Amino acid sequence: MGYVLEIAQVALALALAPGLVGLIRWLKARLQNRRGAPPWQPYFELTKLFQKEVVMSNNASWLFRFAPYLIFASTVAVVFLMPLLASPLPFDAIGDLLVVVYLLLLGTFFLALAGLDPGTAFGGMGASREMTVAAIAEPTIALAIFGLALGAGSTNLGRIVTETLADPGVVISPGHLLAFAALFIVTLAETGRLPVDNPATHLELTMIHEAMILEYSGRYLALIEWAAWLKLTIFFTLLANLFLPWGVATTLAPGDLLIAIGALVLKLAALGVVVAIVETRVAKLRLFRVPELLSVSFVLALLAVTSSFLLK
Amino acid sequence: MALLSALLVMTLVGGYGLGALGALLLGGRPAGRFITALGGGVGALAALVLGVSALAAAETMPFDWNAAYADNFLSLTFTVDRLGGVFLVVIGLVGLAVTIYGYSYTAAYTGRYSLRLLGVLINVLPLSLALQVMADNAFTFLLMWEIMSLSAYWLVLTESDQPGTVRSGVWYIAMTHLGFAALTAMFLLLAGNDLNASFAAIRAHAAVETALMRNGIFWLALVGFGSKAGIIPLHVWLPMAHPVAPSHVSALMSGVVIKMGIYGLVRVLFDLMGGGPTWWGGVVLGVGAVSALMGVLYALMEHDLKRLLAYHSVENIGIILIGIGAGLIFQSYGMFTLAALGIVGGLYHTINHASFKGLLFLAAGSVLHAAHTRNMEEMGGLIKRMPWTAAFFLIGAAAISALPPLNGFVSEWLVFQALLGGFSLPVPEAAAAMPLAVGALALTSGLAAACFVKAFGIAFLAIPRSHEAEHAHEATLSMRVGMGVLAVACIGLGLAPFVVVPWLARSVAGMAGLPTTSPTFTAGALIQTPLNFGSMSTTWLAVLLLALLGLAPLLMRWLRVEWRLRVGDTWGCGRIGQTPRMEYTATAFAEPLRRVFAELYRPTKELTIDFHPESKYFVQSIEYKSEITPVFERGLYEPLLGMVRALAFQVRRLQAGSLHLYLVYVVIVLLVLLIATRWF
Numbered sequence: 007m008g009y010v011l012e013i014a015q016v017a018l019a020l021a022l023a024p025g026l027v028g029l030i031r032w033l034k035a036r037l038q039n040r041r042g043a044p045p046w047q048p049y050f051e052l053t054k055l056f057q058k059e060v061v062m063s064n065n066a067s068w069l070f071r072f073a074p075y076l077i078f079a080s081t082v083a084v085v086f087l088m089p090l091l092a093s094p095l096p097f098d099a100i101g102d103l104l105v106v107v108y109l110l111l112l113g114t115f116f117l118a119l120a121g122l123d124p125g126t127a128f129g130g131m132g133a134s135r136e137m138t139v140a141a142i143a144e145p146t147i148a149l150a151i152f153g154l155a156l157g158a159g160s161t162n163l164g165r166i167v168t169e170t171l172a173d174p175g176v177v178i179s180p181g182h183l184l185a186f187a188a189l190f191i192v193t194l195a196e197t198g199r200l201p202v203d204n205p206a207t208h209l210e211l212t213m214i215h216e217a218m219i220l221e222y223s224g225r226y227l228a229l230i231e232w233a234a235w236l237k238l239t240i241f242f243t244l245l246a247n248l249f250l251p252w253g254v255a256t257t258l259a260p261g262d263l264l265i266a267i268g269a270l271v272l273k274l275a276a277l278g279v280v281v282a283i284v285e286t287r288v289a290k291l292r293l294f295r296v297p298e299l300l301s302v303s304f305v306l307a308l309l310a311v312t313s314s315f316l317l318k
Numbered sequence: 319m320a321l322l323s324a325l326l327v328m329t330l331v332g333g334y335g336l337g338a339l340g341a342l343l344l345g346g347r348p349a350g351r352f353i354t355a356l357g358g359g360v361g362a363l364a365a366l367v368l369g370v371s372a373l374a375a376a377e378t379m380p381f382d383w384n385a386a387y388a389d390n391f392l393s394l395t396f397t398v399d400r401l402g403g404v405f406l407v408v409i410g411l412v413g414l415a416v417t418i419y420g421y422s423y424t425a426a427y428t429g430r431y432s433l434r435l436l437g438v439l440i441n442v443l444p445l446s447l448a449l450q451v452m453a454d455n456a457f458t459f460l461l462m463w464e465i466m467s468l469s470a471y472w473l474v475l476t477e478s479d480q481p482g483t484v485r486s487g488v489w490y491i492a493m494t495h496l497g498f499a500a501l502t503a504m505f506l507l508l509a510g511n512d513l514n515a516s517f518a519a520i521r522a523h524a525a526v527e528t529a530l531m532r533n534g535i536f537w538l539a540l541v542g543f544g545s546k547a548g549i550i551p552l553h554v555w556l557p558m559a560h561p562v563a564p565s566h567v568s569a570l571m572s573g574v575v576i577k578m579g580i581y582g583l584v585r586v587l588f589d590l591m592g593g594g595p596t597w598w599g600g601v602v603l604g605v606g607a608v609s610a611l612m613g614v615l616y617a618l619m620e621h622d623l624k625r626l627l628a629y630h631s632v633e634n635i636g637i638i639l640i641g642i643g644a645g646l647i648f649q650s651y652g653m654f655t656l657a658a659l660g661i662v663g664g665l666y667h668t669i670n671h672a673s674f675k676g677l678l679f680l681a682a683g684s685v686l687h688a689a690h691t692r693n694m695e696e697m698g699g700l701i702k703r704m705p706w707t708a709a710f711f712l713i714g715a716a717a718i719s720a721l722p723p724l725n726g727f728v729s730e731w732l733v734f735q736a737l738l739g740g741f742s743l744p745v746p747e748a749a750a751a752m753p754l755a756v757g758a759l760a761l762t763s764g765l766a767a768a769c770f771v772k773a774f775g776i777a778f779l780a781i782p783r784s785h786e787a788e789h790a791h792e793a794t795l796s797m798r799v800g801m802g803v804l805a806v807a808c809i810g811l812g813l814a815p816f817v818v819v820p821w822l823a824r825s826v827a828g829m830a831g832l833p834t835t836s837p838t839f840t841a842g843a844l845i846q847t848p849l850n851f852g853s854m855s856t857t858w859l860a861v862l863l864l865a866l867l868g869l870a871p872l873l874m875r876w877l878r879v880e881w882r883l884r885v886g887d888t889w890g891c892g893r894i895g896q897t898p899r900m901e902y903t904a905t906a907f908a909e910p911l912r913r914v915f916a917e918l919y920r921p922t923k924e925l926t927i928d929f930h931p932e933s934k935y936f937v938q939s940i941e942y943k944s945e946i947t948p949v950f951e952r953g954l955y956e957p958l959l960g961m962v963r964a965l966a967f968q969v970r971r972l973q974a975g976s977l978h979l980y981l982v983y984v985v986i987v988l989l990v991l992l993i994a995t996r997w998f
Binding site: 022056057058059060061062063064065067068069071075076078079080082083086097099100101103104105108109111114115118119122123124126127129130131132134137138140141142143144145147148149155156159160161162191222224226229232254260273293294297308312314315316 | 471722753866877909910
């Protein structure tokens, strides 16, 4: 039963990811007094891309063709480790939060290499920037994990969820709140949202993620885009289920699971609204100001850990 | 068991002896190269098997050998224990790959350099390494240490006609002898002035030393072993000596020789001294964190492929020391399970670094062999011209960047988990150091990933940037097999941590009060930490990833996704004809990080623009120069060398060239000696 649920939750995440991105885009458009494409537009985009032929650069190697599959596989593998609907699940023990972070880094690593492969300046630019942001976001993520693990006594995601459910007072502790703030900033940076990267830009010189995948098309582009949307869903779920675990089923009863699905959709939508509002309120930062933002999040995470120590 | 190990030791010595002898007699002929490789291969295999059997042995020390000379004036004593076994595995594994690789790699040296000397030394070096980890008294250890240092020195000097080689050799020999002096002093203190005292006697003696003496020993050990391991600021010789040595020698030096510093630290601090006060661990942890961060930051700025790898050795030694430092801290508070976790993480990373750094240096050697340059800006497109080498380099790059499910990830995970355990330390000051170390380690691994995207992406992908790179050729079969051995090790060590971790836990059990913890860390294919704090399984992760990698295209086929593929020109904003000049360079790739860490790098910039004489709106040429002098060279070594030079100038006044003056000196010395003997 647990294994069926694992596969079901991966299918759910894959199905929800485009909708989440569509929702953010639609909300942003509305907030900016535009009509905007409907929230289900990304589903059409995926279908369209899967029906297009691939055009590949003559400089690219096998790595360019292998990377989309690896990026997709590593991102989907992360979903297997996450307590999306219920906790604990059978795969919980084979990967903890550190594994999640480094699996995502595996995808980023190959995406950056694929950006360099066709030999364009844009791809190199995107790869260089992506790795810079990923590298300096890393300490914050590790410290936020430290903060969470301190409270729950484990780095495994399922354990963190069950421990927090058992002791709800933790949620309003300063350590927990600071770690949430730190991880929220990192989420914006890691998933290529404003103010770090502009997902809607048409200007090549200002973009990060879009510059790397400029040479991709057809089914490869579909896989990469889907993986990127899934990554956003993963980070949102981390924020939602690790910091506010209510709704996550602790039994496999159908009623609980239905509640869990509803709670997950609601929480993701709420975070989507927050991000849409943030993205309409702030402008993109210059690339060399991004480290300042990330050092703020690092300090927040450090404070989170320190306060957990002191208040332990 | 004793018979088996005696046989193995004889095979080890015999194999390396045969290799050295073959090289000596046959020199650079193909048969000579073959015997050199054969002997080295036999010796390395024996070391590997001996190490594994020492680790697998139930309880007993499998081998003991004594050779006293002239009434115990100087005695050679050897024994094989489990800690030594770990390092024998490292020596054997990298030694085997290097030997196979070297067989055809050295062919290009025929007629240009002395293959006789190279062949002898490439066998003497691993032999001295193997005997060193078997040494059971201070004299044997120091003797083998010096043979190791000297043979490595001559190996670095192989291409002594190339610019910079001799200078690098001088730096290396100076730093290693600074270390040797510290180690001799340390062993004299440790053994109560008797260098022949066995390690068992030293263990008893070290326990009754005064605190002052023990602290002195600690600092001497840190300087002595640290200068070999390449901790910051004693690392300066590493980025100089490793690039100029032949590549398979670099692999051996970076993979194994610097690990002797780690062996020494663990042996002395844990085994002989039985741990120490908390601040020892704090110092080791701090040095490790600084080395890891600084190492990777300077690696990012390097465009010489082998210098880049050498700086990464500094980084990885730092990561190892973070694990060992955390182990020392926990041990000082009596938290033995966590202490074991830290040391096991450190030792695991030692083996891992040996395999992936050996692999990367061998692959860099293949590139150097094929493209005749170490400068990454002149490479590119090699993935199509040397697919095997590229695949091996990619495996090494992914492993060193700690990407799951490869081996670098497993050991970094263990070190992370040891640090996370720091919250249970009873003293807030010590506990507060742990989050900082976690941050430093995380930043290090993120930057390492960025650096290897640069190294692989610029060197192997896209369009060749030079004529040589365009005409590069794949490495020979023996070179590919050599690299393959280490690539398989990287994958195997990554996928089977549930086998490796218990063995490493057993190798440290019994030292400094550490309990037998091997069953604590594993559960089936999972590895886990005490109190079930965290668990993971790279084995299952690999299965999961492979399944998804296979399923995704199958599912896409089944869903009738469009499968046509057209190859065309890269999009160039409408411009046709892409040239290598349009590609991103290594310098450009690292530019954002150079700006972020500009405070540390303090780069000098020089921009010369040559305008057209008619109008300044037309530019004829632009020259941009930027240089980074590492902060230690700038702040520590340059003033130090300046002082020594000034002192030498003063001393030179003594040497006036006048015979009369020299006679006066002789008389003065004689008088001083006479008075001294009268008084004392």
